[in-house]
Amino acid sequence: xxRDEFLMQMDEILGLASGTIQGHEKLxxxxxxxxxxxxxxxxxxxxxxxxxxxxEQIVNCSTVADLVxxxxxxxx
Amino acid sequence: xxxxxVLKALRYPLAPEVILLKRRALKQDLLKQSNLLPIRIAxxxxxxxxxxxxxxxxxxLSHGIEPAFYESGYNRYREEVLFENPDLWKFKPEIxxxxxxxxNVSEFPATLESAEEVxxxxxxxxxxxxxxxxxxxxxxxxVIIQNNFDLPRLRPLGNLEASESFGRxxxxxxxxxxFASYARGHSRFLINDIHYxxxxxxxxxxxxxxxxxxxxxxxxPAATVALARNVAAIVKSVYxxxxxxxxxxxxxxxxxxxxxxDGVENLVLGRDHPVGEAYLNFQxxxxxxxxxxxxxxxxxxxxxxxxxKGFSHPxxxxxxxxxxxxxxxxxxxxxxxxxxxxxxxxxxxxxVFVDDNPxxxxxxSQQLPEVAVPELGSDVTCFAEVIERERYFEVDKLVREDLHxxxxxxxxxxxxACESDFCSYEEFLASLExxxxxxxxxxxxxxxxxQLINKTNQFNLTTRRYASAEVETVSKDPAFITLxxxxxxxxxxxxxxxxxxxxxxxxxxxxxxxxxxxRVLKRxxxxxxxxxxxxxxxxxxxxxxxxxxxxxxxxxxVAAHYSGLGFSRAGETPEGxxxxxxxxPKDYEPRAPHIQRKAHAVAVADIA
Numbered sequence: 001x002x003r004d005e006f007l008m009q010m011d012e013i014l015g016l017a018s019g020t021i022q023g024h025e026k027l028x029x030x031x032x033x034x035x036x037x038x039x040x041x042x043x044x045x046x047x048x049x050x051x052x053x054x055x056e057q058i059v060n061c062s063t064v065a066d067l068v069x070x071x072x073x074x075x076x
Numbered sequence: 077x078x079x080x081x082v083l084k085a086l087r088y089p090l091a092p093e094v095i096l097l098k099r100r101a102l103k104q105d106l107l108k109q110s111n112l113l114p115i116r117i118a119x120x121x122x123x124x125x126x127x128x129x130x131x132x133x134x135x136x137l138s139h140g141i142e143p144a145f146y147e148s149g150y151n152r153y154r155e156e157v158l159f160e161n162p163d164l165w166k167f168k169p170e171i172x173x174x175x176x177x178x179x180n181v182s183e184f185p186a187t188l189e190s191a192e193e194v195x196x197x198x199x200x201x202x203x204x205x206x207x208x209x210x211x212x213x214x215x216x217x218x219v220i221i222q223n224n225f226d227l228p229r230l231r232p233l234g235n236l237e238a239s240e241s242f243g244r245x246x247x248x249x250x251x252x253x254x255f256a257s258y259a260r261g262h263s264r265f266l267i268n269d270i271h272y273x274x275x276x277x278x279x280x281x282x283x284x285x286x287x288x289x290x291x292x293x294x295x296x297p298a299a300t301v302a303l304a305r306n307v308a309a310i311v312k313s314v315y316x317x318x319x320x321x322x323x324x325x326x327x328x329x330x331x332x333x334x335x336x337x338d339g340v341e342n343l344v345l346g347r348d349h350p351v352g353e354a355y356l357n358f359q360x361x362x363x364x365x366x367x368x369x370x371x372x373x374x375x376x377x378x379x380x381x382x383x384x385k386g387f388s389h390p391x392x393x394x395x396x397x398x399x400x401x402x403x404x405x406x407x408x409x410x411x412x413x414x415x416x417x418x419x420x421x422x423x424x425x426x427x428v429f430v431d432d433n434p435x436x437x438x439x440x441s442q443q444l445p446e447v448a449v450p451e452l453g454s455d456v457t458c459f460a461e462v463i464e465r466e467r468y469f470e471v472d473k474l475v476r477e478d479l480h481x482x483x484x485x486x487x488x489x490x491x492x493a494c495e496s497d498f499c500s501y502e503e504f505l506a507s508l509e510x511x512x513x514x515x516x517x518x519x520x521x522x523x524x525x526x527q528l529i530n531k532t533n534q535f536n537l538t539t540r541r542y543a544s545a546e547v548e549t550v551s552k553d554p555a556f557i558t559l560x561x562x563x564x565x566x567x568x569x570x571x572x573x574x575x576x577x578x579x580x581x582x583x584x585x586x587x588x589x590x591x592x593x594x595r596v597l598k599r600x601x602x603x604x605x606x607x608x609x610x611x612x613x614x615x616x617x618x619x620x621x622x623x624x625x626x627x628x629x630x631x632x633x634v635a636a637h638y639s640g641l642g643f644s645r646a647g648e649t650p651e652g653x654x655x656x657x658x659x660x661p662k663d664y665e666p667r668a669p670h671i672q673r674k675a676h677a678v679a680v681a682d683i684a
Contacts (some may be wrong), residue, residue, distance in 0.1 A: 004491060009097060012098050012100075012101065013096045013097060013100075014100070015100025015101060016103070032587070035126050035291075036126055036127060036130050038101075038461065039096075039127055039287075039297055040096050040097060040099075040297075041291075043096055043297050043298075044097065047093055052286060054290075055290045055291075072516065
């Protein structure tokens with residue numbers, strides 16, 4: 001999965017219009033970044049790249065770009 | 077209105093990853109529906125429940141139910157009830173869903189523990205759950221949906237886990253049997269069968285070690301979708317939103333081939349052909365549904381004579397008399413489905429339309445979005461499973477009336493045929509030789525009365541729902557007038573079909589509830605019920621009857637009910653309900669001369 005596609009999936013998870021998330025957003029400023037979104041993100045990373053992300057690594061993320069790196073998606 | 081594309085995600089075959097990904101957008105779309113039924117559900121979890129809540133919400137919304145949720149603290153399902161968490165008590169749940177799994181078993185038997193010790197361990201475990209259930213019933217007055225037990229993925233004892241009494245599989249199966257036994261004895265206690273669901277999904281998919289250690293989710297996110305759909309089906313059955321009628325196409329749906337072209341002798345049906353056997357088994361599944369109370373109808377583009385010939389095939393399990401409505405003609409199928417709903421006096425939203433032809437399915441979906449149209453595909457080996465997995469016909473209880481439902485509707489068809497032989501409707505009613513049993517609620521009928529209260533929508537003046545405990549309470553309270561009505565005639569017994577509840581204040585009785593099953597419409601039973609009500613008022617010195625009509629999307633047919641009985645308008649309630657007043661006369665002329673009243677069941681109940 002390419003980065004742009006991954007970001008669009010993040011839009012879906014967060015209930016935002018497609019194209020909203022660019023990568024630089026701070027997680028603490030995203031209203032819908034909650035435990036449900038977190039579980040969905042882990043499932044997405046598993047589906048997209050077959051990556052199993054440990055919880056403590058996600059907790060250390062501060063931006064969407066950090067999540068993208070963890071999910072090991074391909075650059076565009 | 078065509079069904080929004082996005083909602084197809086909630087239909088079989090489910091794509092859990094799509095639902096999980098799009099749940100926020102799905103929720104927004106589903107919230108655009110009108111006339112959603114608000115309910116309060118408490119989820120008491122033995123593990124993490126936030127995922128379940130978010131997906132359950134989607135499925136409930138898709139059934140027209142808008143839930144408000146209360147979630148217990150993690151693994152606090154027992155304490156929050158037993159120690160009366162004030163937030164939970166304040167929330168006043170109508171439904172309590174107890175999401176426990178095998179992880180919540182207090183202690184499994186030790187290896188080589190004696191059978192007696194294992195049995196007492198089963199009873200100890202049960203008593204812990206029972207104290208929780210009883211407190212929930214008695215104090216929260218809520219319907220309980222309780223998971224039974226799934227099985228662990230790991231089996232240290234191998235196959236002995238199932239055969240030895242101390243084996244964990246065997247222990248969990250014993251507990252499941254005890255849970256089932258409790259459910260049989262308690263009408264407001266419903267099992268969410270996760271033992272079956274986990275097998276359907278597969279244990280490796282059901283429970284993920286990864287999600288367990290990360291989030292203490294006992295059910296993986298993907299399997300949560302199956303779990304939530306099952307719980308939603310139970311909730312919808314509690315609120316009378318399950319489907320009632322299966323309307324079936326014939327050619328290449330109930331048999332292989334086209335009866336009009338191929339003739340009955342060339343239909344593919346029977347055990348001598350693999351595809352024929354699959355059609356036969358599908359017919360058996362349909363027959364099984366009919367036997368448990370699902371109404372069957374034919375909706376086929378065929379000459380009627382040809383259509384009926386198909387059922388004369390020697391291997392056909394289904395026969396014409398199994399169908400309560402039979403529409404075989406060349407009219408558009410949406411027209412025939414409307415006619416079926418009208419004939420059976422049920423709403424279009426009670427119909428499930430089954431057709432192998434995708435064009436017909438699409439046309440019906442577009443024209444009649446209220447009708448459920450499963451994506452059947454073209455492979456007959458999958459037809460039954462597609463219908464089964466949609467959980468259309470989930471019921472919270474089966475009572476004797478359910479099993480006779482087809483017979484009631486078939487008798488109605490006979491009555492309709494007979495009606496045309498008479499000059500007047502009065503003459504027709506007289507010919508039916510109707511007898512009614514009308515009396516105060518008695519224990520033997522409480523289950524049926526509760527069922528009727530919670531599923532009747534059309535002939536229902538207030539659409540108020542009562543839990544069985546409330547029905548029992550009003551039946552014993554002298555400050556209430558309660559009446560049930562059974563109706564029989566020369567074609568058959570319709571069973572218990574009408575219910576009335578009123579509370580007495582001074583010399584006035586306020587009618588809180590008055591409903592009647594649509595299968596006895598236009599038979600004047602409502603007049604016989606009114607006769608009985610007036611008699612009761614006269615006996616209790618009640619001078620005034622205050623009727624209440626609360627309009628809903630589905631009860632327009634009773635908008636003129638009170639004016640028709642001679643009530644006069646007496647104002648409105650703050651919620652928009654209409655109040656109607658009737659002064660009880662000293663000399664009252666009964667309104668239902670064609671219905672002979674017979675003794676009601678008080679004596680039977682007293683003996684019981």
